[in-house]
Amino acid sequence: MTNRSVGIKEVAVAAGVSVTTVSHVLNDVKYARISPETRDKVKSAAEHLGYGPNRLAQALRTQRTGMLGLVSEDIATTPHAGRIILGADEAARARGYNLMIINTSGSASSESRDADVEALLERRVDGILYATMYHRQVQVPVNLGSVPSVLVDSVSIGGSITAVVPDEEGGARAAVGILLAAGHTRIGFLNNTDDVPATRDRLRGFRATLTEAGLDGDAAPVESEISEVQGGYEAARRILARPDRPTGLFCYNDRMAMGAYRAAAELGLSIPADLSVVGFDDQELIAANLYPGLTTVALPHYEMGAWAAGNLIDAIEGKTDLALMALHPTILDCPLVARDSVAAPPP
Amino acid sequence: MTNRSVGIKEVAVAAGVSVTTVSHVLNDVKYARISPETRDKVKSAAEHLGYGPNRLAQALRTQRTGMLGLVSEDIATTPHAGRIILGADEAARARGYNLMIINTSGSASSESRDADVEALLERRVDGILYATMYHRQVQVPVNLGSVPSVLVDSVSIGGSITAVVPDEEGGARAAVGILLAAGHTRIGFLNNTDDVPATRDRLRGFRATLTEAGLDGDAAPVESEISEVQGGYEAARRILARPDRPTGLFCYNDRMAMGAYRAAAELGLSIPADLSVVGFDDQELIAANLYPGLTTVALPHYEMGAWAAGNLIDAIEGKTDLALMALHPTILDCPLVARDSVAAPPP
DNA sequence: GGACGTGGGAGACCAATGACCAACAGATCA
DNA sequence: TGATCTGTTGGTCATTGGTCTCCCACGTCC
Numbered sequence: 001m002t003n004r005s006v007g008i009k010e011v012a013v014a015a016g017v018s019v020t021t022v023s024h025v026l027n028d029v030k031y032a033r034i035s036p037e038t039r040d041k042v043k044s045a046a047e048h049l050g051y052g053p054n055r056l057a058q059a060l061r062t063q064r065t066g067m068l069g070l071v072s073e074d075i076a077t078t079p080h081a082g083r084i085i086l087g088a089d090e091a092a093r094a095r096g097y098n099l100m101i102i103n104t105s106g107s108a109s110s111e112s113r114d115a116d117v118e119a120l121l122e123r124r125v126d127g128i129l130y131a132t133m134y135h136r137q138v139q140v141p142v143n144l145g146s147v148p149s150v151l152v153d154s155v156s157i158g159g160s161i162t163a164v165v166p167d168e169e170g171g172a173r174a175a176v177g178i179l180l181a182a183g184h185t186r187i188g189f190l191n192n193t194d195d196v197p198a199t200r201d202r203l204r205g206f207r208a209t210l211t212e213a214g215l216d217g218d219a220a221p222v223e224s225e226i227s228e229v230q231g232g233y234e235a236a237r238r239i240l241a242r243p244d245r246p247t248g249l250f251c252y253n254d255r256m257a258m259g260a261y262r263a264a265a266e267l268g269l270s271i272p273a274d275l276s277v278v279g280f281d282d283q284e285l286i287a288a289n290l291y292p293g294l295t296t297v298a299l300p301h302y303e304m305g306a307w308a309a310g311n312l313i314d315a316i317e318g319k320t321d322l323a324l325m326a327l328h329p330t331i332l333d334c335p336l337v338a339r340d341s342v343a344a345p346p347p
Numbered sequence: 348m349t350n351r352s353v354g355i356k357e358v359a360v361a362a363g364v365s366v367t368t369v370s371h372v373l374n375d376v377k378y379a380r381i382s383p384e385t386r387d388k389v390k391s392a393a394e395h396l397g398y399g400p401n402r403l404a405q406a407l408r409t410q411r412t413g414m415l416g417l418v419s420e421d422i423a424t425t426p427h428a429g430r431i432i433l434g435a436d437e438a439a440r441a442r443g444y445n446l447m448i449i450n451t452s453g454s455a456s457s458e459s460r461d462a463d464v465e466a467l468l469e470r471r472v473d474g475i476l477y478a479t480m481y482h483r484q485v486q487v488p489v490n491l492g493s494v495p496s497v498l499v500d501s502v503s504i505g506g507s508i509t510a511v512v513p514d515e516e517g518g519a520r521a522a523v524g525i526l527l528a529a530g531h532t533r534i535g536f537l538n539n540t541d542d543v544p545a546t547r548d549r550l551r552g553f554r555a556t557l558t559e560a561g562l563d564g565d566a567a568p569v570e571s572e573i574s575e576v577q578g579g580y581e582a583a584r585r586i587l588a589r590p591d592r593p594t595g596l597f598c599y600n601d602r603m604a605m606g607a608y609r610a611a612a613e614l615g616l617s618i619p620a621d622l623s624v625v626g627f628d629d630q631e632l633i634a635a636n637l638y639p640g641l642t643t644v645a646l647p648h649y650e651m652g653a654w655a656a657g658n659l660i661d662a663i664e665g666k667t668d669l670a671l672m673a674l675h676p677t678i679l680d681c682p683l684v685a686r687d688s689v690a691a692p693p694p
Numbered sequence: 695g696g697a698c699g700t701g702g703g704a705g706a707c708c709a710a711t712g713a714c715c716a717a718c719a720g721a722t723c724a
Numbered sequence: 725t726g727a728t729c730t731g732t733t734g735g736t737c738a739t740t741g742g743t744c745t746c747c748c749a750c751g752t753c754c
Binding site: 103121146255 | 407424429440446447469493494575605
């Protein structure tokens with residue numbers, strides 16, 4: 001139990017040696033030649049007094065704080081940020097680093113974002129993780145470049161910062177794939193209306209997978225609405241009113257899928273007997289709690305956080321070069337999470 | 348934009364003064380008598396060089412880091428932690444403090460919890476916020492006492508640490524109140540089976556409010572299950588199968604309410620026409636997205652985080668005495684969030 | 695009696711803060 | 725009228741808790 005009032009000096013006095021020796025012993029400095037007896041004296045004195053190193057002083061001298069700054073958007077709005085934080089925290093702690101977290105609003109001005117990074121820089125973090133709430137392009141704060149940095153769930157507009165993002169297209173392919181595997185041939189897509197990478201990439205994955213399966217991907221029904229429950233409901237009502245009603249629905253996210261559930265219920269369609277549904281995001285609160293459980297595609301937030309922290313630390317410790325990795329964003333897998341909303345199409 | 352390589356010394360040279368003067372000017376030291384001209388010279392030199400203070404060095408010298416440690420349970424599991432973090436971050440930043448966050452598992456060993464606090468102590472945080480995921484009693488790490496600390500959403504077993512918790516009973520009263528106000532007289536409670544303060548206090552609030560309204564609170568129907576969707580479903584099936592079927596249901600949380608929705612749908616009961624439902628927690632993802640929107644009671648996570656950070660800083664700065672406040676936990680209001688799941692009982 | 699090996703210490707340094715001191719001006723005093 | 729006062733302006737230097745680069749003392753070996 002660290003006693004804030006005892007420093008290396010007190011330990012030195014108690015052990016009857018110099019501070020240099022204490023430092024050498026406690027840090028296991030390789031070139032230091034200290035007798036085993038002296039080592040023991042120092043160690044037991046340190047333990048006895050409840051010595052704990054002052055990381056501030058260490059950092060000042062070594063120019064290494066062992067702290068990573070994490071600026072995250074809208075921490076409280078979705079559980080996504082929590083996953084990123086958790087992944088980053090575990091990866092960081094495994095290597096002796098800690099996280100300093102600053103929350104920023106998705107709608108914050110660029111000055112306020114600059115100030116956030118400034119605060120981190122003044123505290124001399126060794127590197128910065130910059131996380132957004134959903135996959136998109138961002139204009140990164142100018143001062144972000146002054147220290148090793150990694151973007152999480154976004155790519156920088158200039159493309160100059162190393163980034164890690166989800167494999168949107170691959171996720172869509174997995175979603176459509178499970179519907180195809182169940183035997184569906186009339187598959188529709190409830191898409192988002194925002195012009196973000198996820199919208200485009202998931203649509204591409206949707207069409208491509210159908211085409212590769214020998215269906216007409218370009219003609220497959222797609223209805224777009226804002227990506228909320230109500231939008232999903234409306235889009236589902238429209239798509240299910242088509243003459244060639246789809247038997248399988250791929251939804252842009254779990255919230256839209258929740259709307260599709262309601263539309264299906266109103267139309268007397270039972271899931272999955274009459275209609276199979278696949279979501280995206282794996283928001284546990286929704287996906288696991290809908291009835292029947294929603295088969296969906298998980299976004300790798302934990303993994304992105306861990307990857308980002310791990311590679312940031314590698315760069316800080318000179319093991320890798322972030323500039324090289326900045327050329328192309330790293331793409332992480334979006335695994336399918338099978339629950340109970342997919343079955344064979346009705347005969 | 349902070350330039351890591353320029354310190355107070357470089358500024359001093361550029362301005363043609365001593366480091367002391369630079370320090371005095373930049374910190375607006377009251378007793379320092381420096382001519383306006385010199386001040387200008389220093390300030391413009393600092394700006395020019397992109398000087399930013401080294402908070403590490405400041406902290407070492409002043410014995411104040413301006414950092415608050417936050418150890419939070421299960422950051423990624425619920426959105427609750429995010430709210431606490433956000434509240435604490437905003438309150439802290441408003442007063443010039445930043446947050447160092449460490450995640451801990453709800454099931455972590457006490458050694459691992461001690462180690463978490465140790466890490467914070469070695470970094471010389473000025474104070475510690477210890478947040479749990481749900482309202483309960485905790486055995487706090489022993490070393491927590493060595494620095495000002497506040498418990499968020501829990502109380503310590505010895506009662507020795509200042510704590511802030513939600514007004515569970517008041518929330519239950521508000522929930523039952525809105526059902527009474529709508530005209531219901533047969534009101535049931537779907538309770539949790541865990542033996543935690545929330546379970547007991549909400550039940551007490553439920554019964555007391557009914558009794559105070561002239562009904563028989565002690566005889567009111569209560570069904571307990573684990574506080575998940577499935578548990579809510581089962582408890583609702585049971586309570587709705589009673590001969591004197593309730594027309595209003597108060598649910599331990601929004602997940603159980605979600606189960607009640609399904610039970611109602613299966614029984615052909617329309618919400619709110621045939622059955623009114625009130626939840627607890629205000630998990631937006633669920634409450635706002637169910638159909639109809641769920642009227643519920645919000646837990647003040649943001650407010651608890653902000654209260655904790657604010658009072659912790661007051662204590663650090665000597666404005667208040669935490670020991671005095673440790674006598675009784677501070678109780679924060681749980682406001683009712685009205686949506687569309689409550690109406691008058693069927694005739 | 696130099697070379698070498700062993701065990702350990704001195705002191706500069708990291709980037710600030712802050713108590714106290716110094717230099718110089720004009721003012722006051724005997 | 726020279727000496728002391730006093731207010732203004734700003735500098736000196738120790739200090740914070742470590743780390744790290746020399747450097748020294750003492751044996752011993754050939």
